[in-house]
Amino acid sequence: MDEDTKSRLERLQAEIRLQTGERVTQQAILARLVERAFESKADLVDSFREERVPLDDEERARFHEGTVSSGKTTTEADVDDVLYG
Structure with missing residues (x-):
């Protein structure tokens, strides 16, 4: 454990004692x-993921430009078939 984390843990320990008397x-x-x-x-798991800045509406619209619906609904099973055969 690095020194900063150890110090923060000690401060937390002291605060618990002050507030609870325990x-x-x-x-x-x-x-x-x-x-x-x-x-x-x-x-917790998400806290270790790379942070992403949310897109604004204009960026989101640019992302979706040119995409078209195939008219076919894709299920999880369809995706699994493509990925795993």
Whole structure:
């Protein structure tokens, strides 16, 4: 663990003690954080993705220029057939 993260964990530990009057170990804090991360696992995973700047309406319209509907609905099974044979 880098020094900045260790320092932030120590500050969090101190804040918990000040607000609750309870002493908690850093291990207990980390265990609770991991437990809560599983409750919102998708958010955690997304936090490691490359950030993308949202497109404005003009950029979105430019992206869709020239696309046409084939008139055929594509299902997940159709995509799987193309990708996996």
